[in-house]
Amino acid sequence: MSERDSSYVPLGSGCIALGCGAAWIASDYPYGSVTAMGPGFIPTVVAGLLILLGVITLILGGRDVEPVPSNDGAPAASPWTVLRAMVCVLGAIVLFAVAIKPLGLGVTLFLVVIVAGLAPPDARPLPLAGLAALLSAAACVLFVVLLGLQIDILPRWR
Numbered sequence: 001m002s003e004r005d006s007s008y009v010p011l012g013s014g015c016i017a018l019g020c021g022a023a024w025i026a027s028d029y030p031y032g033s034v035t036a037m038g039p040g041f042i043p044t045v046v047a048g049l050l051i052l053l054g055v056i057t058l059i060l061g062g063r064d065v066e067p068v069p070s071n072d073g074a075p076a077a078s079p080w081t082v083l084r085a086m087v088c089v090l091g092a093i094v095l096f097a098v099a100i101k102p103l104g105l106g107v108t109l110f111l112v113v114i115v116a117g118l119a120p121p122d123a124r125p126l127p128l129a130g131l132a133a134l135l136s137a138a139a140c141v142l143f144v145v146l147l148g149l150q151i152d153i154l155p156r157w158r
Contacts, residue, residue, distance in 0.1 A: 008061050015054030022047035085119040092116035104152040105143065109136040 023044055032038030092115040099108040113132035117123055143149045 006061075008057050012054045012057035015050050015057060017054075019047045019050030019054060022050065081121055084121065088119035089116055100151075102155060104154045104156070106136050106140050106153045107155060109139050 026040045026043035026047060029040030029043070030038035031040045031044060034041075092112045095115055096108060096112045099111065103111070110132045113135050114128060117128040117131065140153050144151055144153055
């Protein structure tokens with residue numbers, strides 16, 4: 001008799017807990033309606049989706065994923081590689097929060113993509129810079145030009 005794979009329990013439980021916490025926080029804001037959304041509408045919908053994904057993860061328990069073939073003795077990712085990825089991704093999030101106001105959307109997104117893109121050890125700087133420039137320009141067009149958000153694209157020199 002084989003044991004049930006329980007490696008997905010922390011992920012599913014964490015999604016449910018995070019979704020419940022977000023829904024609880026968003027419950028203090030007015031929801032509005034689908035045509036006139038209030039500040040609590042989108043966070044509540046996202047929290048509900050997070051809870052749903054957590055439940056699906058717990059129910060499926062990894063059965064939706066093909067088994068990973070053995071890697072023929074190749075070493076698994078080192079702890080330093082995992083730490084580097086975590087630091088780069090979290091650093092990119094913190095960088096966005098800190099730099100968006102003084103540096104503007106264009107420069108901040110360029111830097112965020114560069115920092116997050118350095119997470120894998122085999123990151124190549126030139127394609128990463130091209131991707132950062134493309135994503136930064138696309139986000140500026142989308143958010144500032146098309147949606148009309150009042151965000152500076154470049155830094156203000158005062």
